[in-house]
Amino acid sequence: MATAFVDSYDPRVWAARWQPAVAPVAAPLRQRLIAIAAAGAVLLVGAGTAWLTRSTEEEAVVAEASTAPQAAPTPSAREVRRVLVLSRASDLAESLTTAGLPADLVTKVVAAAMPALRSDGEIRAALTLIPDGEALVLDRLEASNSDSSGVVIRRLASGELEVSRVEAQISTRILVRRGTMDGDSFYSSAVAVGIPNSLIPVFAKALAFDFNFQTEVSAGDAFEAAYAQPVNASGEDAGVPRLLYASLTTAAKSATVYRVPAEGGAEDEWFDSSGRSIVRSLMRTPVDGARVSSKFGMRFHPVLHFAKLHGGIDFAAPTGTPIYAAGTGTIEFAGPKGANGNFVALHHDNGWRTLYLHMNRFGDGIASGVRVTQGQQIGEVGTTGRSTGPHLHYEVHIDGVKVDPLSVPTDASGKTLQGAALIAFEKIRDQIDVSRAGQGG
Numbered sequence: 001m002a003t004a005f006v007d008s009y010d011p012r013v014w015a016a017r018w019q020p021a022v023a024p025v026a027a028p029l030r031q032r033l034i035a036i037a038a039a040g041a042v043l044l045v046g047a048g049t050a051w052l053t054r055s056t057e058e059e060a061v062v063a064e065a066s067t068a069p070q071a072a073p074t075p076s077a078r079e080v081r082r083v084l085v086l087s088r089a090s091d092l093a094e095s096l097t098t099a100g101l102p103a104d105l106v107t108k109v110v111a112a113a114m115p116a117l118r119s120d121g122e123i124r125a126a127l128t129l130i131p132d133g134e135a136l137v138l139d140r141l142e143a144s145n146s147d148s149s150g151v152v153i154r155r156l157a158s159g160e161l162e163v164s165r166v167e168a169q170i171s172t173r174i175l176v177r178r179g180t181m182d183g184d185s186f187y188s189s190a191v192a193v194g195i196p197n198s199l200i201p202v203f204a205k206a207l208a209f210d211f212n213f214q215t216e217v218s219a220g221d222a223f224e225a226a227y228a229q230p231v232n233a234s235g236e237d238a239g240v241p242r243l244l245y246a247s248l249t250t251a252a253k254s255a256t257v258y259r260v261p262a263e264g265g266a267e268d269e270w271f272d273s274s275g276r277s278i279v280r281s282l283m284r285t286p287v288d289g290a291r292v293s294s295k296f297g298m299r300f301h302p303v304l305h306f307a308k309l310h311g312g313i314d315f316a317a318p319t320g321t322p323i324y325a326a327g328t329g330t331i332e333f334a335g336p337k338g339a340n341g342n343f344v345a346l347h348h349d350n351g352w353r354t355l356y357l358h359m360n361r362f363g364d365g366i367a368s369g370v371r372v373t374q375g376q377q378i379g380e381v382g383t384t385g386r387s388t389g390p391h392l393h394y395e396v397h398i399d400g401v402k403v404d405p406l407s408v409p410t411d412a413s414g415k416t417l418q419g420a421a422l423i424a425f426e427k428i429r430d431q432i433d434v435s436r437a438g439q440g441g
């Protein structure tokens with residue numbers, strides 16, 4: 001198709017510069033003629049401008065003749081195409097008027113185009129004009145939004161307009177961002193390497209079973225994110241990014257997680273590289289630096305002096321040592337309660353309950369009905385209630401039954417992918433890893 005592309009952002013400029021285009025198929029011939037003309041200029045110096053003028057005319061004739069057999073489905077060698085970018089759709093009418101279209105046609109074209117154009121964001125408009133006698137008249141207008149959706153309007157021989165809507169052409173690009181923690185926050189560290197704001201909490205949540213971002217992450221620790229970014233046909237962002245991969249390496253440990261899309265509207269799940277769910281139902285030890293001073297099971301009670309089921313584990317630790325929520329859940333009770341002393345009961349999302357007894361005091365904001373996340377401090381070790389010294393008595397109840405907290409697998413509510421699900425996961429994982437390797441991973 002014989003078109004001439006001249007990109008300009010100001011219609012007043014390109015309206016003045018319009019020139020008929022020369023068919024691309026004619027280019028070799030044209031170059032040859034120019035070469036001959038140049039040679040002629042040297043050899044026939046005396047002939048001067050007359051010869052050159054004649055050769056230019058010949059060139060035009062040859063160019064048009066050579067177009068005919070090539071471009072069977074019509075397009076004229078004189079067709080003119082102009083592309084412009086409008087800062088908003090409402091600028092379309094003015095641009096078409098500046099381009100020289102008659103007012104009544106501008107009105108009709110704009111009315112036909114507007115329903116397909118967004119009111120916010122740039123509009124790319126390509127106008128194609130064809131000769132009609134001496135004048136150039138509208139052949140078609142292609143107008144598109146940033147996601148490549150838009151409209152094509154053709155002027156038919158009858159003068160009627162034919163309007164065709166164009167669907168968005170969105171593809172997805174996988175982007176990889178790597179960085180190290182600054183001395184300030186994970187947020188600022190992530191922003192510094194270009195991780196989109198909306199993905200930062202998603203990243204932290206995906207790794208929250210492995211890391212406490214407040215206490216376990218420090219300056220110099222390395223992180224990496226891979227995410228899917230929808231882009232339009234021009235490669236511009238055209239949609240919400242989605243985190244696919246998160247990795248964090250500290251001096252103490254390293255964790256890597258991959259996202260697997262869930263079916264049927266459920267929340268996506270995250271798995272480690274071997275297909276094991278990252279979800280850990282409960283922390284193994286909900287208190288820092290503690291030693292087990294009394295195990296779960298039958299024992300002779302040190303205060304009551306008879307054999308009784310010890311329905312939990314005692315962790316001995318100095319008064320004031322932080323106690324953490326073993327899993328995410330809702331506080332069922334927080335307050336003093338007889339022999340339990342200062343006591344917190346958590347109800348977890350899977351129906352399990354965890355109990356924390358003999359606290360010195362409660363964490364800030366800890367009260368019945370409050371939602372807490374795994375690893376959040378809910379209180380500190382003490383010796384309130386029926387207690388012989390500072391310790392945490394910790395219980396886990398599953399289906400209303402007290403179980404040995406140490407017998408609960410830390411990934412009990414998670415799962416390991418198997419069979420077809422594992423194969424599907426490995427495909428997703430490998431695609432992400434190929435993108436990571438391709439971007440210096």
Ligand SMILES: [Zn+2]
Nearest residue numbers: 312313314393
């Ligand atoms: Zn106990």
